[in-house]
Amino acid sequence: MAEVKTVAVIGAGIMGRGIAHAAALAGCRTILEDLLPNALRKAETEIRANLDKAVELGKVSAGDAEAAFSRIEFAGSIDEAARQADLVIEAVPEEMESKIEIFTLLDKICKPTTILASNTSSLSVTEIASVTYRAKRCVGMHFFNPVHKMKLLEVVRALETDDETLAAAVDLGKRMGKEVVVVREAPGFITSRMNAMIGNEAFYMLQEGIATAEDIDKAMKLGLNHPMGPFELVDLVGLDTRLHILEYLHKTLGEKFRPCPLLAQYVKAGRLGRKSGRGVFEYPDAAKTAN
Numbered sequence: 001m002a003e004v005k006t007v008a009v010i011g012a013g014i015m016g017r018g019i020a021h022a023a024a025l026a027g028c029r030t031i032l033e034d035l036l037p038n039a040l041r042k043a044e045t046e047i048r049a050n051l052d053k054a055v056e057l058g059k060v061s062a063g064d065a066e067a068a069f070s071r072i073e074f075a076g077s078i079d080e081a082a083r084q085a086d087l088v089i090e091a092v093p094e095e096m097e098s099k100i101e102i103f104t105l106l107d108k109i110c111k112p113t114t115i116l117a118s119n120t121s122s123l124s125v126t127e128i129a130s131v132t133y134r135a136k137r138c139v140g141m142h143f144f145n146p147v148h149k150m151k152l153l154e155v156v157r158a159l160e161t162d163d164e165t166l167a168a169a170v171d172l173g174k175r176m177g178k179e180v181v182v183v184r185e186a187p188g189f190i191t192s193r194m195n196a197m198i199g200n201e202a203f204y205m206l207q208e209g210i211a212t213a214e215d216i217d218k219a220m221k222l223g224l225n226h227p228m229g230p231f232e233l234v235d236l237v238g239l240d241t242r243l244h245i246l247e248y249l250h251k252t253l254g255e256k257f258r259p260c261p262l263l264a265q266y267v268k269a270g271r272l273g274r275k276s277g278r279g280v281f282e283y284p285d286a287a288k289t290a291n
């Protein structure tokens, strides 16, 4: 198995910027790309701030943080980002059409040996990989938010993923300091399937007026020992992302995943969570810096 040395990350949103941070700290040359110049600028500022914070907390030495930051390049085009990569991680929104468009393009641009990974939270990596001529070199790498802090990486083995590709994804995850679980592909893998169910039920409770959002969160934290309440968490994840996941799980796994109408209504209203300044709760400071 050849070690991954250069990583390209496509999409510099919540997840892409975190993946770039972790890949650079793991010693990889890292190229981050986004359609929106503003998203790249925001990613640069945020990665810098998170590295500085890690130094302040004594988690990373100042030298390592500086070296990591200098390993990150911000690319203006997918061509520039992906051409030299040993592994590309796609982190664009959770829509099959977008993933397919990116993988079709990447398959043409990248070296034949390059591994194509998707950070999808729920979609079929087999279906995404089917548009390429290298399905055996496609894999799911499902990171968690915030990537630089969360310990888990779910590596998703699609139908055609070969052993070498799987081993390279697991190895990269470990070098990034993650605990890795390997999952055979199924909608929502382990974590998104479970989490979507809990989060959707919380919206139904809110819709039915059973309790306030604050109290539902409080009950889950203090009664069930969840580190975050379901609403605090969905605001972090993004309500649009959660809705996309639920729609897919509903389509593939059935009625029990039907998205709560209140969640859909919040998304229609532009209440997407922290990133838009308002989700279930309000984040006035985030709104000022939103893309």
Ligand SMILES: NC(=O)c1ccc[n+]([C@@H]2O[C@H](COP(=O)([O-])OP(=O)(O)OC[C@H]3O[C@@H](n4cnc5c(N)ncnc54)[C@H](O)[C@@H]3O)[C@@H](O)[C@H]2O)c1
Pocket (backbone or CB within 6 Å): 010, 011, 012, 013, 014, 015, 016, 033, 034, 035, 036, 039, 090, 091, 092, 093, 094, 095, 098, 102, 119, 120, 121, 122, 142, 143, 144, 145, 236, 237, 238, 241
């Ligand atoms: N948000 C989470 O907590 C979380 C956790 C795990 C996995 N995921 C998955 O990660 C992926 C990204 O989610 P996110 O929350 O980072 O989304 P996001 O909306 O924060 O960021 C997506 C970024 O992709 C960019 N983009 C869109 N189309 C593009 C293209 N064609 N080329 C380049 N850039 C493009 C957008 O400009 C945006 O900056 C999704 O598949 C999501 O399901 C999200």
